[in-house]
Amino acid sequence: MTLVQNFPFFCIILSMFSAIISFPMNHRWAMRVHLIMVTVVLALSLCVLGYTASTGESYTFMMGHFPAPWGNEIRIGVLEALMAVFFSLIMLLSVLGGLAHIGRELKNSRKNLFFILLDLLMSSLLALIYTNDLFTAYVFIEINTISACGLIMIKKEGRTYVSALRYMVMSLVGSSLFLIALTLLYTITGQLLMTPAKEALAELVAAGEYEVPILVIISLVTVGLGIKSGLYPFHTWIPDAYGYTTPSASAILSSLVSKGYLFLLIKIFYRVLDFEFVVSSQVVNLLFMLGILGMIMGSWLAIKTQNIRRMAAFSSVAQIGYIYMGIGLGTTAGVVAALFHIISHGAMKSLLFISISGLSEVSDDKSDFESLKGAGFRNKLAGVAYTVGAMSMIGMPLLTGFISKYLFASAATTALQGKMVIAWIALAISTILNTVYFMGSVLTIYHSVPAEQRKPHGMMPSRVESVGTVGLIALNVGLGVAATPVIQAIQTGLAIFG
Amino acid sequence: MLGNLLTNYEDVAAVILFVIGMGNLLLQSNLVKKIIGLDIMDSAVYLFLASKGYIEGGASPIYVDGIMDASYYINPIPAGLVLTGIVVSVSVSALMMALTICLYREYHTLNLDEIMLKLGKEEM
Numbered sequence: 001m002t003l004v005q006n007f008p009f010f011c012i013i014l015s016m017f018s019a020i021i022s023f024p025m026n027h028r029w030a031m032r033v034h035l036i037m038v039t040v041v042l043a044l045s046l047c048v049l050g051y052t053a054s055t056g057e058s059y060t061f062m063m064g065h066f067p068a069p070w071g072n073e074i075r076i077g078v079l080e081a082l083m084a085v086f087f088s089l090i091m092l093l094s095v096l097g098g099l100a101h102i103g104r105e106l107k108n109s110r111k112n113l114f115f116i117l118l119d120l121l122m123s124s125l126l127a128l129i130y131t132n133d134l135f136t137a138y139v140f141i142e143i144n145t146i147s148a149c150g151l152i153m154i155k156k157e158g159r160t161y162v163s164a165l166r167y168m169v170m171s172l173v174g175s176s177l178f179l180i181a182l183t184l185l186y187t188i189t190g191q192l193l194m195t196p197a198k199e200a201l202a203e204l205v206a207a208g209e210y211e212v213p214i215l216v217i218i219s220l221v222t223v224g225l226g227i228k229s230g231l232y233p234f235h236t237w238i239p240d241a242y243g244y245t246t247p248s249a250s251a252i253l254s255s256l257v258s259k260g261y262l263f264l265l266i267k268i269f270y271r272v273l274d275f276e277f278v279v280s281s282q283v284v285n286l287l288f289m290l291g292i293l294g295m296i297m298g299s300w301l302a303i304k305t306q307n308i309r310r311m312a313a314f315s316s317v318a319q320i321g322y323i324y325m326g327i328g329l330g331t332t333a334g335v336v337a338a339l340f341h342i343i344s345h346g347a348m349k350s351l352l353f354i355s356i357s358g359l360s361e362v363s364d365d366k367s368d369f370e371s372l373k374g375a376g377f378r379n380k381l382a383g384v385a386y387t388v389g390a391m392s393m394i395g396m397p398l399l400t401g402f403i404s405k406y407l408f409a410s411a412a413t414t415a416l417q418g419k420m421v422i423a424w425i426a427l428a429i430s431t432i433l434n435t436v437y438f439m440g441s442v443l444t445i446y447h448s449v450p451a452e453q454r455k456p457h458g459m460m461p462s463r464v465e466s467v468g469t470v471g472l473i474a475l476n477v478g479l480g481v482a483a484t485p486v487i488q489a490i491q492t493g494l495a496i497f498g
Numbered sequence: 499m500l501g502n503l504l505t506n507y508e509d510v511a512a513v514i515l516f517v518i519g520m521g522n523l524l525l526q527s528n529l530v531k532k533i534i535g536l537d538i539m540d541s542a543v544y545l546f547l548a549s550k551g552y553i554e555g556g557a558s559p560i561y562v563d564g565i566m567d568a569s570y571y572i573n574p575i576p577a578g579l580v581l582t583g584i585v586v587s588v589s590v591s592a593l594m595m596a597l598t599i600c601l602y603r604e605y606h607t608l609n610l611d612e613i614m615l616k617l618g619k620e621e622m
Contacts, residue, residue, distance in 0.1 A: 135579055142586045146593055153597065158604040162617060165597055165610075169523055172536055172590060176516070179543050179583065186576070187550045 019119035027111030034115040042088040049081035075132040079493025097354035097468025098248030151249040163240035177224035229261040232294030242313035247357030255346035279330040288328025294321025299433035329415040337407035351472040352389040358382025374449030390438035400479035508549035515542035540587040551576025
């Protein structure tokens with residue numbers, strides 16, 4: 001075993017230990033530890049990506065000294081390494097982009113807690129990406145939920161408590177359903193590791209036994225993780241949770257936390273339940289319909305709201321719908337598009353949330369459209385950043401959102417004809433709705449205002465924040481211009497994922 | 499059908515308890531009752547899990563009387579999972595209680611509907 005193969009394990013342990021050692025530190029040191037940790041995780045994940053891309057196959061890493069099927073293990077391939085790279089990159093840039101806000105909006109005594117929660121979040125996301133064990137996945141789902149709840153309520157205001165409560169209630173139902181599914185799976189297969197469970201399940205399916213329990217397992221896993229990632233009818237917690245917390249936290253919650261669950265769902269579909277079997281069980285059709293509903297309803301709700309942060313949050317509902325639509329197409333191309341959109345939406349939405357905070361702080365900290373008029377003149381960098389994010393969401397060429405939409409549209413051709421037509425119509429309607437509200441908001445922030453209102457007032461972004469924002473803009477443009485290697489990595493990763 | 503329900507009576511009890519708990523968690527407006535609902539829901543899942551590990555007539559899986567044969571004992575893994583699960587649900591309940599305390603300090607009520615009403619007035 002080479003040294004590089006140990007890196008994924010190092011990443012998980014490193015982020016978990018940074019959370020532990022940050023407890024006695026003051027907020028400056030906690031921040032430094034967090035930033036160093038994420039940078040190191042990014043560097044290590046890049047090495048792992050290079051290594052797995054060069055070998056072209058995945059490997060398992062034994063945790064402890066018990067081999068499968070008894071021990072616990074993580075499994076690393078190109079896809080997992082790619083996700084780890086993007087998750088840590090987006091985490092780093094979002095934290096940098098909102099650093100001054102964290103300084104202003106939180107009390108000093110709570111700031112180190114914020115970074116501890118981020119450390120825990122990072123470790124649970126990495127564990128969800130890498131783990132090959134179902135029960136470990138459950139435990140880290142809960143760690144993820146708890147740290148996300150902490151991030152939502154970190155401002156300690158009445159509003160944020162209520163959002164955190166709503167988030168917790170929905171999330172806990174989701175994780176309980178997931179645990180029941182896991183119990184059922186363990187009962188009929190006797191395995192908790194994903195790869196042996198798949199073999200046992202394949203035998204049962206071939207023998208035609210336990211048809212109903214297997215169907216129940218698929219539905220419970222899908223609904224459980226669907227609730228947690230904000231699939232359309234279960235989206236009610238999203239706008240509050242993303243709309244009121246501190247900007248870095250909104251960016252991370254919308255672009256990473258829900259994506260961790262989505263990635264886990266795809267992983268279970270591929271590695272435990274066998275994607276072809278899931279497709280034949282019709283559950284994907286349900287996901288397809290809910291995804292389409294989410295795409296349209298999310299955009300519709302976003303048009304109706306008058307608050308720019310809630311608008312971005314509702315837009316997340318629509319974008320999660322895109323991802324589920326891609327999975328629901330039931331073809332490999334659809335899943336590739338969904339996985340690309342996981343990365344792409346992460347880059348777009350974190351940029352939007354970070355730039356919205358920059359715009360609202362030069363508008364007396366208000367985020368309704370009336371106060372935001374001309375904000376793009378007052379804070380030029382945030383204005384440009386918001387415009388790039390919005391254009392990317394709409395699907396302008398040369399930006400990452402365009403590649404996503406292109407992939408979804410071309411993936412639809414590989415699906416059944418009925419689905420293809422529905423997917424195309426939904427994509428068209430959703431793009432029009434996206435254009436309505438994103439162009440509307442861009443026009444609002446560049447609305448002509450008298451000269452004295454164009455002068456910057458309030459806090460101006462610090463240099464670090466500018467680095468974060470520029471980094472996110474570069475990520476959006478970079479993914480839009482040079483998407484081919486990423487798409488290829490997703491394709492090769494998916495081929496060895498199961 | 500009825501016979502199946504009777505032989506799997508633990509599962510039936512677990513499902514009924516789960517539905518009661520989930521109903522309370524989602525529908526109750528009193529925050530403390532919500533948390534009680536959450537605990538009932540979690541316990542139902544653990545009952546289900548634990549009953550799956552029990553093998554009729556098996557001994558507790560502690561190796562003292564020199565019997566190496568696995569069929570002599572019950573399956574210890576579900577019990578281990580339940581223990582882990584209990585730890586998770588304790589921390590989640592603790593977090594929910596902390597949230598409840600914070601909300602009570604802010605709004606002086608445990609009723610979620612009243613809290614939403616006060617919140618609406620604040621934003622006016």
